[in-house]
Amino acid sequence: MTPSRQVPGRQERARQRREEIITAAGEMFARSGYRGTSLADVAARAGITEPGLLHHFGNKAGLLLAVIERRDLDSEAFALELLGMEPSGRLRALPEFARRNKQRAGLAKLFTVLVAESLEPGSPGHEHFVDRYRSMRAIVAENIRSAQAAGLARPDVDPMAKAIEILATLDGLQTQWLLDPEAVDIVATVESYARTLERDLTCGLP
Amino acid sequence: MTPSRQVPGRQERARQRREEIITAAGEMFARSGYRGTSLADVAARAGITEPGLLHHFGNKAGLLLAVIERRDLDSEAFALELLGMEPSGRLRALPEFARRNKQRAGLAKLFTVLVAESLEPGSPGHEHFVDRYRSMRAIVAENIRSAQAAGLARPDVDPMAKAIEILATLDGLQTQWLLDPEAVDIVATVESYARTLERDLTCGLP
DNA sequence: GTCTATACCGGGATAGAC
DNA sequence: GTCTATCCCGGTATAGAC
Numbered sequence: 001m002t003p004s005r006q007v008p009g010r011q012e013r014a015r016q017r018r019e020e021i022i023t024a025a026g027e028m029f030a031r032s033g034y035r036g037t038s039l040a041d042v043a044a045r046a047g048i049t050e051p052g053l054l055h056h057f058g059n060k061a062g063l064l065l066a067v068i069e070r071r072d073l074d075s076e077a078f079a080l081e082l083l084g085m086e087p088s089g090r091l092r093a094l095p096e097f098a099r100r101n102k103q104r105a106g107l108a109k110l111f112t113v114l115v116a117e118s119l120e121p122g123s124p125g126h127e128h129f130v131d132r133y134r135s136m137r138a139i140v141a142e143n144i145r146s147a148q149a150a151g152l153a154r155p156d157v158d159p160m161a162k163a164i165e166i167l168a169t170l171d172g173l174q175t176q177w178l179l180d181p182e183a184v185d186i187v188a189t190v191e192s193y194a195r196t197l198e199r200d201l202t203c204g205l206p
Numbered sequence: 207m208t209p210s211r212q213v214p215g216r217q218e219r220a221r222q223r224r225e226e227i228i229t230a231a232g233e234m235f236a237r238s239g240y241r242g243t244s245l246a247d248v249a250a251r252a253g254i255t256e257p258g259l260l261h262h263f264g265n266k267a268g269l270l271l272a273v274i275e276r277r278d279l280d281s282e283a284f285a286l287e288l289l290g291m292e293p294s295g296r297l298r299a300l301p302e303f304a305r306r307n308k309q310r311a312g313l314a315k316l317f318t319v320l321v322a323e324s325l326e327p328g329s330p331g332h333e334h335f336v337d338r339y340r341s342m343r344a345i346v347a348e349n350i351r352s353a354q355a356a357g358l359a360r361p362d363v364d365p366m367a368k369a370i371e372i373l374a375t376l377d378g379l380q381t382q383w384l385l386d387p388e389a390v391d392i393v394a395t396v397e398s399y400a401r402t403l404e405r406d407l408t409c410g411l412p
Numbered sequence: 413g414t415c416t417a418t419a420c421c422g423g424g425a426t427a428g429a430c
Numbered sequence: 431g432t433c434t435a436t437c438c439c440g441g442t443a444t445a446g447a448c
Contacts (some may be wrong), residue, residue: 009380011432014431020357021227029420033241035238035239040424048432048433049434050425051427052433055432057432060424112325113322113323116290116318116319117242117319119315124260128387130389137389156371157281162398163381164395165402168378168395169378170375171374171377172373172375175321175374176370176377180336180339189370192371199409203405203409244441245443246441255414256442257414258415260442266441
């Protein structure tokens with residue numbers, strides 16, 4: 001029997017160590033990208049040696065996948081939160097999303113940087129991001145469909161085309177903001193876009 | 207006196223060589239990013255040795271800047287073309303832009319990849335892309351302003367906010383398309399977005 | 413202007429002790 | 431599970447001949 005105790009056990013300690021390393025790696029990847037970050041960079045920041053690091057993740061790509069996985073848990077939590085809301089209030093939640101992202105700019109940057117590094121088929125994260133976008137598009141499209149069914153959106157918009165467009169805009173706003181935070185107020189522009197979207201979906205509606 | 211002749215002179219030959227190298231570098235940067243590409247990769251593709259390559263550009267960052275400069279000439283040509291059109295026809299030119307970009311996917315990818323690698327202040331291309339986005343936003347905003355003055359767009363949209371939003375959407379559509387060309391038809395989605403935009407700018411207009 | 417040769421560093425990864 | 435030591439590769443860049 002392996003008794004569970006108050007004091008962290010061996011496995012628990014290891015898990016914590018892993019989490020610390022993933023956090024360190026995420027910070028470095030956001031700054032310099034996957035390719036621009038060395039295992040030594042991550043190891044130094046996590047207070048471990050390179051072999052110690054590789055013990056947990058096998059190789060550098062394994063570390064990347066762990067970082068991506070962690071980020072996904074975070075964004076999934078947000079998606080669930082959004083889906084738990086009234087359909088009519090989801091648009092209004094967008095600025096709140098932006099506000100939260102602004103607090104954790106590192107996470108936003110991580111996503112933007114890793115997607116760009118994953119454009120090429122065969123790169124370590126490629127499959128993952130392809131799948132992820134497909135499922136995000138499907139979720140948003142389904143939302144639009146239900147809004148249409150409820151009479152909250154014009155029936156003549158193509159849900160998938162609009163879903164692509166919405167994700168595109170949010171991504172693009174984020175990129176411009178990350179590049180030049182002085183010139184682009186992410187919260188204000190997302191707020192403005194939410195109004196655009198509301199107008200767009202309801203324009204000409206009885 | 208240095209006579210200009212029919213046969214390419216020494217300087218002309220050198221310029222051509224430079225252009226060939228820049229082309230090769232652009233292709234490699236688009237595929238693997240700046241950081242993921244080695245001078246050896248570029249040299250091999252251009253049919254030259256590494257020292258030969260460095261003779262022309264000094265160092266790797268110099269090569270990057272040359273690639274960026276070339277890409278800019280291309281996009282400036284498009285901007286001028288667009289500005290030469292009737293204001294009312296510019297929206298309809300967007301899909302044509304997308305169609306052209308589709309033919310030269312490498313150039314689109316190059317831009318997307320390099321922007322992401324330039325998010326961090328201090329990276330080789332950072333200043334350049336900050337400036338470039340600022341001027342693109344200014345141009346688009348000015349276009350919106352003149353459309354408003356001509357009664358072609360609702361006067362209550364903030365031109366700069368809308369400019370940010372338009373560039374964001376086009377960038378984001380491009381990213382999704384590059385990541386997953388099977389799932390995202392870039393021409394169709396840009397066409398759809400152009401309609402969105404037209405509706406948005408004129409919705410409720412007398 | 414392009415080459416060969418080479419310096420020199422930093423990268424990822426492994427072996428094996430503790 | 432973490433360390434030290436080490437391997438070996440590939441990276442950028444320079445020196446100097448032609």
